[in-house]
Amino acid sequence: MADLAFSKESSEFKKGIQAGISIGIGYFPIALTFGLLAKTSGLSLYETVLMSLIVFAGASQYISLSLIAYGTGIFEIILTTFIVNIRHFLMSTSLNEKVEEDHLLNKLIYSFGITDETFSVVATKEGPAATGFLFGVISVSYSSWVVFSGLGHLIGANLPQTLQESMGVALYAMFIGLLVPSMKKSIKVVFLAVLGAIFNSIFTIGNLMAQGWAIVSATLLSAIIIESVEVIKRNRSVRHEN
Amino acid sequence: MKTEIVWMILGMGLVTYIPRMMPFVLFKGKELPPFIQGVLKNVPYATLGALIFPAIIFIQKDDIWYGVLGAAAAFIAAFLGANVILVVLGSIAVLSIYSYLM
Numbered sequence: 361m362a363d364l365a366f367s368k369e370s371s372e373f374k375k376g377i378q379a380g381i382s383i384g385i386g387y388f389p390i391a392l393t394f395g396l397l398a399k400t401s402g403l404s405l406y407e408t409v410l411m412s413l414i415v416f417a418g419a420s421q422y423i424s425l426s427l428i429a430y431g432t433g434i435f436e437i438i439l440t441t442f443i444v445n446i447r448h449f450l451m452s453t454s455l456n457e458k459v460e461e462d463h464l465l466n467k468l469i470y471s472f473g474i475t476d477e478t479f480s481v482v483a484t485k486e487g488p489a490a491t492g493f494l495f496g497v498i499s500v501s502y503s504s505w506v507v508f509s510g511l512g513h514l515i516g517a518n519l520p521q522t523l524q525e526s527m528g529v530a531l532y533a534m535f536i537g538l539l540v541p542s543m544k545k546s547i548k549v550v551f552l553a554v555l556g557a558i559f560n561s562i563f564t565i566g567n568l569m570a571q572g573w574a575i576v577s578a579t580l581l582s583a584i585i586i587e588s589v590e591v592i593k594r595n596r597s598v599r600h601e602n
Numbered sequence: 603m604k605t606e607i608v609w610m611i612l613g614m615g616l617v618t619y620i621p622r623m624m625p626f627v628l629f630k631g632k633e634l635p636p637f638i639q640g641v642l643k644n645v646p647y648a649t650l651g652a653l654i655f656p657a658i659i660f661i662q663k664d665d666i667w668y669g670v671l672g673a674a675a676a677f678i679a680a681f682l683g684a685n686v687i688l689v690v691l692g693s694i695a696v697l698s699i700y701s702y703l704m
Contacts, residue, residue, distance in 0.1 A: 382686045407607050414615035424614060434610045442617035447649075449621035454645040456631045467626040474622045476653055483646035525662060526697035529672035530690050532658040536673065537689030539650040540680035549647045556651030565656060578652040583644035587637060 369492040376496015379485070382537070383477045383497070384504035386530035389519060390418055391505050394425075395512020401425045405513045412509035416502060417475060420444040444572040450579060451479040458483060462491045473498030477531060484538045548586060555582035672697050 391412070398408040403425075415421055420441040427437045452474055459467070459482075470491065478497050482489050519527065542549045559578035563569055569577065632639070654673070662668035675696040679689045 379686075382690045385687070385690055403607065404603060406603050407611070410603070410608070411611045411614070414611055415618050417618050420614065420618065424610070434606065434613065437610055438613035438617055441614040442621075445618045446621050448618070449625060450645060451649065452622050453625040453629065454642045456625045456629055457634075457639060457642050459631070461631075464626065468623055471623040471626050472619055476649075480646065480650055480653070484650075522698060522701045525668075525701060526672075526694050528661045529658070529669075529676070529693050529697055532654055532661070533672065533676035533690045533693040534686055535650050535654045536676040537680045537684070537686035539647065539654070540677060541683075542647060544681070548644075552644050552647040553651030553654075556648035557655035560652035561656040575649065575652045579645055579648040580641075582648035582651065583641045586644055586648075587640045590640070591637065 369490070372490040372492030373496040376493040376498075377500050378496075379481050379493070380478070380497035380500035382530075382534045383481060383501040386477065386534050387418075387501060387504040388508050389524055389527035389530065391508035392512035392519065393524070394418070394421055395509040395514070396516060397422070397425050398509070399513045399516055401428050403428075403513075405510065408513045409506060409510045412506045415441070416473065416505060417441075417445050417448075418505075443570055446572055447476075447576045447579075448474055448479075450576055451476075451483075455479060455483060455489070459489050459494065460491060466491050470494045470498055473502055475501065477501060477534065480535055480538050484542060548590070552582055552586050555585060668697065668700065671700055 394412070395408055398411070399405075403411070411421055411424075423440060423444060424437050427440065452471055455474065473494075478494075478501050481497050482494055485493070539549075539553055543553065556578050559581050560574055563574035563578055568574070634642070658673045659666055659669040661672065672693050675693040676689050679692045680686075684692065
């Protein structure tokens, strides 16, 4: 029995690694550039790798570099990081409904690895998500992020410019690749994504709020509006049947 | 390593980890009211929409068509049923060809 459970976990882990490969590819150019920029901002190799190891959140790591360059104080940098990353609270709350029951300790470990990208891969997977699957997705993503941050600092150079630019599309293409199959199956998903996109565009292009809040607000607005519409429709059809 | 930078990194790590971890401690899952559970099930798709737009349009700041082309390539590949890795590699390839030709 123990053997059986073990082999189930290890095959879930393998599936997670496979599902995480596109994140690994997508992180490659961003992590490389982060390493390079960290070097030009005056961080040492160890500091650069330490930041990727401990923070593991792309956008806020980039922002911290520009704040360091501005000479911003530590407290403000940490506060900005908090605001930029608060959206993960929403993502974890949503994932918490999808993951299989497990020891809190496992959840405390894998929750460290929840990024926009790992969240998207796990959340769009069909059926409940096994702990092994989460660990698989996260280990590919985390290794790619940490190793290539260090490499970017070490070699101190970018990829050839055209490749660097075209690889910039990778993570967005991955989001699209994850979203479209569900859009084809359900019109509700289409409405959710389109509304989320519209709200976020209004908030960011209109400069109405910081990036972290824009994504949280756009997501919540879209998710609540669509859910309310569905509840109203459901109640109405129940009334019609009566 | 400069101590100041190390403290900054530790602080950044802490404030990033807390929002990631708290929901797993606060909620057991499946105990929230049905409406909230419905909203939470909607979150991934709404988030994906918001993560893609408008950022993808601006991956090349001085050429909006670059992002539009990348988005279109990814949408078409995904719509035709390509798996995620193919969608990623395909749109990188399309944009590489585009910048080679420009």
